[in-house]
Structure formats: C-alpha cells, structure tokens
Amino acid sequence: MNLENSLPLLVVLSSLLPGLVIFFLREGSHRLRTVLNLAGAVIKLALVVLLIWGVFHEHSYETRWTLAPGLDLVLHADTLSVLFVTLSTVLWLVTTVYAIGYLETSPHRSRFFGFFSLCVSATVGLALAGNLFTFVIFYELLTLATYPLIAHRGTPEAVRGARIYLAYTLAGGALLMVGTVWLHVIAGPTAFVEGGILNQMPIEYHPQLKAIFLLLIVGLGVKAALVPLHGWLPAAMVAPAPVSALLHAVAVVKAGAFGIVRVVYDVFGVNFVDQLGLLSLLGIAAAITIVYGSIKALSQDNLKKRLAYSTVSQVSYIALGTAILGPLGTIGGVVHLVHQGIMKITLFFTAGNYAETLGIHKVSEMNGVGRRMPGTTLAFSIAALGMIGVPPMAGFVSKWYLGLGALDAGMAWWVMPVLITSSLLNAAYFLPILHRAWFRPQGPEWPAEHIPAARFETSAALLWPPLLTAALALAAGLFAAAPYSPLEWASLIALKEYGL
C-alpha cells in the first residue's frame, strides 16, 4: 500500500468517512459536525494538491480492485480527472462553509451533511474513474446520494421534485449501463485512454458502436440536461441553495458533461466519433440546448428557475466544445467545465443570500437590493457578466476558444450564430437584473427580512463564499495565461488528447 496505489482512494475516502460518521452524530453536536466537515474538505484539498503536482510530473496514481470476472473498480488520476477533481474539491470546501451558515437552524442537519459528503465522494470517484464500469458505479451512487438532498425539506413539492429527478436520472443510468455492458461485450474492458481505444474496431462493428454511442450520450445527457432530457433540473430547484449550487456547478450536471467528454475523447476518440458521423449530431444537440435554455430563462421571474435554465444552456457549451473537432474547441469546452462551475456556484450562493436575508425569490422583488446587499450583489454582477462573456471575465475566455475552434474546424458557419445568439440572450436575461439591483429605487420593504444588517449585510458564512468564488471567476479570466490556470491545464489536456 504505497502512495501510487492509495492516493486516489484516499481522495475519495477523505469525504466518505466523515460523511458516514456524521450520520451517527447527535443533531445538537454542531461543532463536531462542522469540524468533521471542514477537516474532510481541507484534507481532500491537500491530497488533491499532491495529486496535481504528481500528475504534472508524470507520476501515475491508480487504485484497482476486482469486483467480478473482467470487472475492475479502477480509480486513476490523469490530467482530465485532476481538472474535475480540483474543481469539485475547491468548490466543495466553499460550499461546505456556505451550507453550515445556511442551515444554521434547520432540522435533520446530520442527515443533510452525511449525504452531502456522500454526494461529493461520488463526484470525486466519478472524476477519478479509470474505466467506464467504475464511472457507471459512481454515476449511480451520485444519483442515490443527491436524492435525499433534493427531498431534504420534506415538503410535498420537495419530495415530488426529488421523485422527478430520480425518474429521469435512473432511466438515464439504466441506458448508460446497458450501453456500457454492450461495449464491454464487443470491445472488452473499456479503460479511459487519451485518444480513445475504439478506432481500431473492425468496420462491421460500426453500426453497433453507433447505437452504443447514442445509448451512452442519452444516458449522460440526462444529467447534463441536454434538451429534451432537462425536465428534472427546474423541478429540482426546490432543494436548499447549497444543494442547488452543488447540483449545478459541481456534482450532477457536471458529471453528465464530464461523462460526455470522457466518452468522446477517451473511449471512442473524437476523430473516430467524427468518422462515425456522430460528432455533428452531438454538436446540434448542444446548440439546440444552448439556445432553448437561454430563451426559457428569459421568461422566468423566479430567480433560481432563471438560473436553472441558464445552467441548461451554459453546460451545453462543454458538449459543444467536445463536438468541435480540433484542440482549440477542446480547450474551450474543457475550460468551460471549470469556468461555468465557478460562475454558476457564485450565482446560486448569491440567490441563496437574497432568499435567506431578505426573502427575495423573484427577479421582480430585487429593486435596489444592490444598496442593501452590496457585497452579494457585486459577486452576482461579476458572475453574471462572466456568463454573458464580457471580457476579461472567465466566460469570455471559454467562448473565445470555442469561436476559434469553430473557425479552425470550419464549423463557424453554424457555431458562431449560436454563440452570438446565446450571448445576446444571456445579456437579455442578466442585465435587467443588474439594472434592477443597482439602479432601481428600493421598494417600501423586503418580502421577509430574516437577518437585519449588522456588521455585514448578512451572516459572514453566507457572504464570504460568493465573494471568494466571484474573485476566482475574475482571476480565471484575468490570469488565464498563468501556469496551473484552468486554461493552461485545459490546453495540456487538449494536447494529450490530440497526441500533439
């Protein structure tokens, strides 16, 4: 048992074990629970830093455990997994702090934080999955761990939302599993390898491979909320804000997008997918989702709903990047995995703050909130502008590379219009909010003011996380060229994928 074969496992356990302990904690033992949560998060972060360093220096980390003949559970660290692991670990730490502040007084906290930790463990495991079999396992575990979080409030609509979520994701999971088994039968164990492993398959298998690809993409598309498989996402909005943040930025939706990236690059190989004539299909699906999500977002008055539809649209940038042949498109897609995460989590934190502090749930209630909660609103604005793609924000970097990639691959004629329309639509549903928040006069009183303005506009645990993530979003754009920046890492991945 040395670092090489234990580190990936430790990264998973660092959140799994605290989670299991937390289940048994007394509801009142607030401090111990907080300590466990933060300790887990910090330790995980430390381990991940070690992992980044190691992978950057070409060390290979792999944990392998045989479950059945021909079925190995493999946790393996490569550049892509490290990118996702880092994202989820950093954001988990922030979200934990936020959640502790957010759930101060609400019941069932031990249950909540228990499943919260399981949820992150599943995400990390899925990020480190070394083959499709392992990926499927953690993909399903993620579904199970999120269900109690969505249903947490126990209100009828919460339970209903959770049920809808399950119906979608379990069905998707089943398709993913069937597709994977099928692939196993014709191609043997499918380890993730840069450049894919299937391009050598004889021609007579191509029809089957097409069917398998569709099964996998539909299965993953459910969590990635590709239209028309996105129905669960708005319904899941009933969850507490930290959960929504996790769902949209770190865990569920990202897992779907990440899976698509994995399948296209490391199982089939992007060139082979193109050769099968399925790459453009994926691109079209992504494009439709991008535009559809933005249009739906326009008409939502409920803030979280609007953000939800914006997620539907934004996450498909990742799929779009994958569908663009060539390293530049890849960079754009992969880097957006990070950028969208940072920006979207900021938006949900702030939305949570408005709700918790002033009882604001609707866009129409936000007049003049900027004066009452400047910090929160500043964070919101940064993230929103980033989403629109205003330079030099993170979102701009992603879109820039997507555009270049499209030109490079000669897909500009349909990608460019999509990018421009969606950016305009983003502006159309974000800018009015900013205008209301900063320039409209404040109404007579707030819907329900819980936390009176004391030292800060709201409790510190709620205020700092969004400010921090907003700063990250800004930095990711400003210092995109710095070493270890998401962009740099994404370029590294792209080079490996294309064997350059």
Next chain:
Amino acid sequence: MNSTSLLVFDGLLLVSIVSLAWAALASIDARRSVILFMAFGLVLALAWARLRAPDVALAEAAIGAGLSGALLLAALHDHDRTAAGVGSSSTQNQTSAGLTTVIRWSVTLLCAALAVGLGWALVHVFDHPANDALARAVAENLDLSGVSNPVTAVLLNFRAYDTLLELAVLLTAVLGIFALGPARAGYQPAGLIFDGLTRWLVPVLILTAAYLLWVGAHAPGGAFQAGATLAAAGVVLRLAGRHQIGLPAARTLHIVLAAGVGMFLLVGFALLATGRAFLGYPPAWAGSLILLIETAAMLAIAATLVSAFVGGQPESVTIDNEE
C-alpha cells in the same frame, strides 16, 4: 392359482381400486368420500400384498386406511359441530359458470394426457429388462445390515437418513398441530359393552405392536406398522371417552415425541465420536442398534399419531407457558 385366474383377480382388484378412488373423489357428501377413501386404502393393501410388498400392505392398512381414516372422521365430527369446516369451500373467488366448465375440461384433458404420457413412458421402460443393480447391492450387503428383512435393512440402515428426516417430518407436523391450539373436547364415556371391549382390545393391540416391532428385523413389520398399531390403541381409548388416552403429561409427552429423532441422533453422534460415519453401524451391533432406534421410533410415531387424532395436547396436558 394359474396365471389366467390371477390375471382376472388383478383385473377385478384394479378395477375396484380405480372405481373406489373415482367414487371417493366424485362424491359430494364429505362423509361418504371419507368412507370410500378408507375402503380404497384397504383394497390398496390387498394390491400391495399381491405385488409382494407385505410391509407396505401392513403400513397401508394401519396408517393409510386406518389412522388417516380416523383423522378424517374426527375432522368430519368437527365439521358437523361447526358451521364452516373442512367440508366447506376454501376458494374465495367464485368464477363464472361458463369459465369453470372451460377450466374443468382443460384440466381434465391435461390430466388424461398426463396419464397417457406416464403410461407410454412406463411401457417404454418395461420393454427393457429391469435395472437390478440396486436390488443386487442390497442383497449383497444384507448380511452386514444387521437385519434379514431387506426392507427394514433399507429403511434403517442403507437409507436410514431418509427415515431420520421422515421422523423429523412427523415431529414437525405434531408441533405444528400443537401450535394451533388446544385439543378437541373428548368424547362421552362409552357404554358398558364398548368399555368392556376396550379392556381387552387395548392390551391386544399393544401386544401386536410389540410383536410387529420385534418381527420387523426378519419378517414383514417394523417401527411404523407397530407405531400405528399402538396409536390405534390410543384411538380406541379416546373413543371410549378416556381423556388421558395413555398420553403422559406435557414434558414427558415431548420427550416421547422427540424420542424417535433423538435416538437416531444419539446413535449417529456416538458413531461419529467413535470415528465411524454418521449412522455407520458396526455390523456386529447393527441389529441391536436398529432395534433400539425402532423402539424409540415406534413410541414417537404412536404418540404423534394419537396427538394428531386428539388434535392437540390432551386437555389434562397443557403446554407449560413459562412466564
């Protein structure tokens, strides 16, 4: 008797058996079916004797016809006392008349097909000379078995394990019956004549049982026939209105019920301890060990059958329900 007359005898016997079976199953009146069923059993015993299976014939007469009959009649007795009973319909859903006729016919055809199929397959089998390997093996090892009656040898030596589990089945049945509640109320004390009859009938039955047990080693008979006869004595006492019917108090009764299986296990474990196989009797001891087991088995069988006939633990005997 020459072969043709034997053939006629067989024909008549089988015709009567089949028609008795048919009549017993076809009759609407529960009482009549029970009586016919008992007759069916008795004629079967004849058939078994004809097929040179005297042990089975005895068992059939004593258990198949005798005690099953007694049990069924006792059940009918309840049936007369209670509104709903064993005679009553147990199926909840009454399907439409049209459907039922369809079902009737399809089931009948199915069973007819089964009969034909079975017969056809057996005809095929009987074409070939019978496979005697096992029969020969039994004959060869008979001297080592400790008894000279091959059936007893198979029952208590070669396939003793079957018999052990069979006694476990009996025990399970009686425990299940006990779990269902107290015994029936006894019968009215019988009149002088019947009472006097029992005074000599019971000892005779007990003697017969002892004889059957003893003779089983080398001639037709054995624990089961003996146990059944002994049980018959109990039944007679019960009918005579004796409440105690020779059954001991709960604790002792339990010991007797457990005796059959218990003795088997004791012998088995003892042999295991001496490094032999489970129930692997040393040839020298085999005879006496078998007699030992059979005696215990006989008592257990008798106690079981009587308890079953009484329908629970006898009134005087109440299962000691601790705290």
Next chain:
Amino acid sequence: MTDVLIILVSLPLAGALLCLLLPRAATVVALITAVITALASGSLLYAVSTQGTLLYELGGWTAGLGIALRADGLSALLLVMVALVILATSFYASAYFSKSAARAHFWPLWLLLWTALNALLLSGDLFNLYVTLELLGLSAVALASLGGKIAAVQAALRYLLVGLLGSMLFLAGVSLIYAGYGSLDLAVLSRTVEPEPIAWLALSLMTAGLLLKTALFPLHFWLPPAHASAPAPVSAALSALVVKAAFYLVLRLWMDVFADVVTPAAADLLAALGATAVLWGSWRALRAQRLKVLAAYSTVAQLGYLFLFFPLLQALPPGPALDAATGGLIMLALSHGFAKAGLFLAIGVIQQRSGNDSIAELDGTAQRLPVTTFAIALAGVALIGLPPSGAFLGKWQLIAGSFATGQWLWIVVTVIGSLLAAAYTFRILGHAFGSQLYPSRAFAVAREEWPALILTATAAVVLGLAGASVWTLLEAGA
C-alpha cells in the same frame, strides 16, 4: 473434515429437540445453536474453497446403495446465505417474540426449518430431496400459521395444499426416474440419464412441482397471502430462503443432472414465465397498499429474474462466459436473499412500532425510525440492482451474456423490471422526508433494528465489494 456436512443437518435438528424439551431456555438454546451452525457453514465454505466439491457417504455405504451428501460452490454459498439470514433473523425473533406465547412453538419449528434447508442444499439423492422438500414445506406452513390470525391460517392452509401438490408431482417424477434408470443418486444419474421420453416426462413433473413451490408466475397466487400474513421473522425466511430452495433444485436439475435432457424451447418457456413474473410482480408491488404485500409481490418479481436467464445459461458454451453468467445468477439469488430478509425485518419493526404496515400512514414512522428506513433504502438498492449491490454485478454479467448470445428481449425486461423496482422502493422512501418529527440522532439504532440493517447492508454493499469471491468459489467447488 467432511463430517461438517452431516453436522450441518444434525446440529439444528438436535437444537430443535432441545428447544422442545427445555421450553424455558428455548431462546438461549436456539441462539447458541444458530451461532454454532453458522460457524459450521462458514467452515464448510472454507473447506469447499480449498478442497473443491465435498462428498459424505451416510452410514459408510457407497452413494447409490446409501445416501450421499454433496457440497459444491453453489450449495456452499447458499448454505452460508441461509446461515447468515437465519442467524440475524433469530436475534430479531428473540426480540419479536419476547412477549408472545408463540415463542415456545416458534423455536423448535424454526430450527426444523433450518434443518430442512441445509438437508435440501446438501442432499445428493432424489428421493431424499423429496423428504427434505416435505420437511421444508411442513415447517414453513407451521411457522406461517403462528399467531393464528384467520388470514394467516387460511393462507397457511392454501400454502400447505399447494406445497403437497408440488411434492407429489416431484415424487411422481422421482419414481419415473427410478423406473427408468434404477438409481436415485444425482451423480450417478447425471452420467446415465439420456434425452428420452421417460427423462423428459420425469423432469417436467419435477419441475412443475418445484415451480409451484418457488411460485413462478402464474403459480405465484399462493405466495403473497402466505408471506404477507406470517409473523415478520417467518416472512423473512419464507421470502428469502424457502422459495430459493426450490429454485436451487430447479437450477441443480436443469444445469447439472439433466443438462443433456433440457431443450432450448423448455428454457425459453421458463424465461417467458420469468419475464411475466418480473413485470406483473413489480406492477402489483407498485399498487400495493401494505408494506408486507409490496415486499411479497417484489419477491414474485425477483424470482422471475432467476428464471429469466435460463435460456442464456443454455445458449452459452462452457467456458468463462458461462461461468460469469452463472455467477451472476447466483449473485442475484444471494443478493435478493439478504435484501428481502432485511426488508421484512425492517417492515416488522415498523409494524410493531406503529401497529400497522399501511404505506399511506407511513410518514411519522419512517421519520421516527431513520435506521429502519435506511435499511429499507439499502434493500431497495439491492432489489433495483444499483451499485454497489451484488445484484448490480449479477445483472451486469447476465446482461453481458444476453448481448453475447443476442437475447435482447431479456435485457429489455430486466431494465423495465429494475425501473419498476425503483418506483416501488422510492414510493416508500418518499415518506421518510418531512420535518414534523425527528430524533436527536439521525442514526440511533435500537436492538431490533440492527439485524435488518446488517442484512440489507450485506446485500447492498458487502456482496458487491466482495463479489469476486463468489465467482472464484463457484470455480473452486465446480
């Protein structure tokens, strides 16, 4: 060393006698017997994994003249499942019956049931199998009727008649086999039986009898009332173990003794019935109003899975692919055994705490008993076949086999069945959320809650993570 085979039968039997003779000490005696027998089962598993198939010739007579006990990987695995389930359930029962007078009757019958199960799993002789079937049937019926509510007695009576009919059909088959081949020893028969009328007829009679006992659709009608009206520990054993025993026999006869006699068409017939069972059972479970009825119908469905893949085992040529699929099937059976037993125990806890098991009135209870609810969730994971349950690995291997042999239909049925299972599981779990009542600890485990949790966790986690050993064991004891 092979003595352990007969010990596994005689030990629980002796325990039953002791419980009968020492009613006051019955509970203690039974628990001690359970622990020792469980250890013996473990040692048998170890022995098989090291020495391969074990043979024990009773009375020292060669198999054929005498009766032989045999233990291979399959029977050893099932024996251990039986042991663990009964052990856990016994501890639960000691709490469940602590106040009821039925206790004195329960323990002897309970150990007799165990005797029957072990005897059946080890027996290597057709007629002896008939006797064990009867012992199993009678003890199961006697236990099911405990408590003596009218519904229970009625269900038990029907259960008994069905069981008797089943064993009679089986016996008819046995006598045909003896007529045709002059032997009852399974090993001898597997060499001598040939595809001819007598063998076909015998096998169909025995199979018909066993299907009646294992409640394969449409012969399942007796199961839901019997399993739903018995006391919780009994329901657990009936649903998890007793029906499995009959399934084990079918598997043994079809894949082992009569392997050359079975025809693909016959296997397809079984699979078609299995498919209907999966869909119909799951659907009825979804419509059920009471937890126990839900669990019982889910058993009907899960048994369907076990027959769904017979054509697959038929079609695959001997080799790694077949071993993988067979292991998958066994894994499904094991995983369901643990999960369903745990589920019934959990339902028993709920029933005793809240006085009923109606799904509509579950809200309060599900939140007051988070551990039990969690156990139900774990059971659900195994019933649906989600990772990391053993069922997940099992289904994976079987679906793989179906792809390899191009038997698409079974894949579709499996997927639909799994989704229906998810539907009826989360229909229960939906009640676990809400904020009106909650304990100070999310997990405060009461004594009677442990067995369910342990059993379901075994199905949903342990079996999955330790899955590889199941396949290696089947290889070793093959």
Next chain:
Amino acid sequence: MLTTQLLYALSGCVIVALGLRSALLHSSLLQRVLAINVMGSGVFMILLAVAYRGAEVAPDPVPHALVLTGIVVAVSATALALALARRLAAEQDDD
C-alpha cells in the same frame, strides 16, 4: 415384460391423473386433501409395480422402503392440514 407389472403401473397412472384432477378442481378442503392422498397412492402403485419382479423372483426392496416413508409423510401432512382446517373453522365461527 410382465403383464401384472404393466397392469398395476398403468392403473397407477390413472389414479395419479384422477387425484391430480380433483386436487386442481375441487374447492372443498377435505376433498383436496383426499385427492392429494389418492394421487400419492397412485405414485406408490407405480413404484411398487416397478419393484415387482414376478412370482418367483424377490422384488426390489428399495421402492418398498420409499413407499413406506411416503405413506408416513403423507399421513403427517394430512394431519397438519386437518388441524389447520379445524382452527380455521373455529376462527370463522368466532367471526
């Protein structure tokens, strides 16, 4: 082949079929129990016919032992069935 053996075996088949038919069709508890017993007797007859070796040769003792066991098992089952029926009747009276 022996005509006796065949005659008895075939009658055994008929009895099995008769018993099975009533076991499947009858609604009356008592008659179902009887039917199953009759069916059993049919099976026993087949077994004993198989054991039969003619007037001179001693029959095969194994089936005889099997049938003896079968008879005892059958009577135990019958007893339990009747006891259950009796309890059921009592319960139904209470209601």
